[in-house]
Amino acid sequence: MPQNEFNKDKKDIRLCPASRKCGGCQLMNLSYEEQLKYKQSKVVRLLGSFHRVLQIKGMESPFHYRNKVQAAFGRTRGGEIISGVYQSSTHNIVKTDSCLIEDEKADEIILTIRRLVKSFKLTVYDEKNSRGFLRHVLVKRGFQTNEIMVVLVTGTLVFPSKNDFIKALLKAHPEITTIVQNINNKFTSMVLGEKETVLYGNGYIEDVLCGKRFRISPKSFYQINPVQTEVLYGKAVEFAQLTGRERVIDAYCGIGTIGIVASDKAGEVIGCELNADAVSDARVNAKINNVENIKFFCADAGEFMLGMKDAGEKCDVLFMDPPRAGSDKKFLSCAVSLSPDRIVYISCNPETQQRDLFYLTKNGYKVKKIQPVDMFPFTNHVETVVLLSAKE
Numbered sequence: 197m198p199q200n201e202f203n204k205d206k207k208d209i210r211l212c213p214a215s216r217k218c219g220g221c222q223l224m225n226l227s228y229e230e231q232l233k234y235k236q237s238k239v240v241r242l243l244g245s246f247h248r249v250l251q252i253k254g255m256e257s258p259f260h261y262r263n264k265v266q267a268a269f270g271r272t273r274g275g276e277i278i279s280g281v282y283q284s285s286t287h288n289i290v291k292t293d294s295c296l297i298e299d300e301k302a303d304e305i306i307l308t309i310r311r312l313v314k315s316f317k318l319t320v321y322d323e324k325n326s327r328g329f330l331r332h333v334l335v336k337r338g339f340q341t342n343e344i345m346v347v348l349v350t351g352t353l354v355f356p357s358k359n360d361f362i363k364a365l366l367k368a369h370p371e372i373t374t375i376v377q378n379i380n381n382k383f384t385s386m387v388l389g390e391k392e393t394v395l396y397g398n399g400y401i402e403d404v405l406c407g408k409r410f411r412i413s414p415k416s417f418y419q420i421n422p423v424q425t426e427v428l429y430g431k432a433v434e435f436a437q438l439t440g441r442e443r444v445i446d447a448y449c450g451i452g453t454i455g456i457v458a459s460d461k462a463g464e465v466i467g468c469e470l471n472a473d474a475v476s477d478a479r480v481n482a483k484i485n486n487v488e489n490i491k492f493f494c495a496d497a498g499e500f501m502l503g504m505k506d507a508g509e510k511c512d513v514l515f516m517d518p519p520r521a522g523s524d525k526k527f528l529s530c531a532v533s534l535s536p537d538r539i540v541y542i543s544c545n546p547e548t549q550q551r552d553l554f555y556l557t558k559n560g561y562k563v564k565k566i567q568p569v570d571m572f573p574f575t576n577h578v579e580t581v582v583l584l585s586a587k588e
């Protein structure tokens with residue numbers, strides 16, 4: 197097993213110098229081929245009793261796939277200003293200048309900001325006494341549109357030398373399309389605070405996925421590997437076998453991506469999502485794409501399905517994409533009552549998916565296809581799309 201080198205794409209990349217402390221890439225010591233094998237066998241072990249598992253879809257180049265990069269700012273004991281990732285399960289910052297899986301442009305911008313913080317003599321946030329200015333930098337890039345958002349997360353609203361700092365940052369990186377200041381002065385592990393002010397541009401970026409445009413604001417959820425998201429959504433829509441007439445539910449819809457991508461091929465789409473910000477983004481996204489056959493509801497997915505069931509509603513195809521904890525009994529039992537012909541279950545956690553598949557297969561559904569997709573190379577996460585059909 198190659199311990200410290202990488203041969204994919206003939207790149208000979210030494211093991212990441214930060215990998216031990218950072219802990220973000222659990223599979224760093226495996227070649228990409230070995231990583232894919234490991235993930236395939238994990239899915240086979242957990243889901244193989246339901247159906248044969250299709251070959252995992254990996255990336256052609258598994259590097260720099262993250263379109264969203266976050267860096268914490270702090271000081272070393274010696275007083276040097278550093279930025280990087282938190283050492284796993286701690287708040288000690290591991291200084292990182294670049295990363296194998298992060299967008300390279302985002303890393304470059306963060307290094308520039310580190311340099312500017314020093315030259316403008318700005319302070320960095322100290323969690324111990326809740327004092328200081330710059331706390332985190334978040335960069336999001338639209339891989340297809342090349343729009344770039346920089347979010348400066350600060351401990352105070354007051355921004356010393358604001359205009360000159362922004363000018364210097366834009367001079368070094370004219371490719372930045374928007375800059376936002378987010379104020380977070382709470383004792384919390386959440387990166388972003390409530391309050392935001394737009395310092396440059398319109399405060400959001402857009403990106404294109406499966407031919408549709410999506411608005412991404414600092415707080416909204418967007419898949420972090422857009423290349424593989426197209427593969428994932430492509431499989432999900434293919435499994436749904438839509439003909440243009442179906443009534444489709446997109447449960448746990450986030451900013452509406454799956455529903456909007458499927459809307460051309462469906463009669464009607466109903467999206468449901470708990471996070472209110474995501475729902476407003478979803479509605480904007482439907483408008484941007486001139487999608488008229490879609491509606492979004494802000495609700496707990498289980499409650500929403502219960503409401504549908506009580507109203508005697510039916511649906512033809514159900515997409516479900518729950519968070520890592522999977523779905524709950526309320527959701528699943530109501531889903532069965534709505535009697536969709538097909539359920540397309542997208543999951544980022546095959547363990548909870550296994551539990552939910554047990555329920556669905558005991559209650560009238562049969563697993564027809566299982567497709568793993570590698571959304572997160574070098575980490576031990578694996579995404580799966582499962583097609584279930586109602587038993588005759």
Ligand code: SAH
Pocket residue numbers: 417418419447448449450451452453454468469470471474495496497498517518519
């Ligand atoms: N399908 C979307 C989002 C998937 S992430 C995409 O591909 O981008 C899972 C989503 O489920 C998140 O947006 C989260 O806010 C939402 N969520 C979590 N718990 C929920 C619940 N109980 N009811 C509805 N949505 C929920």
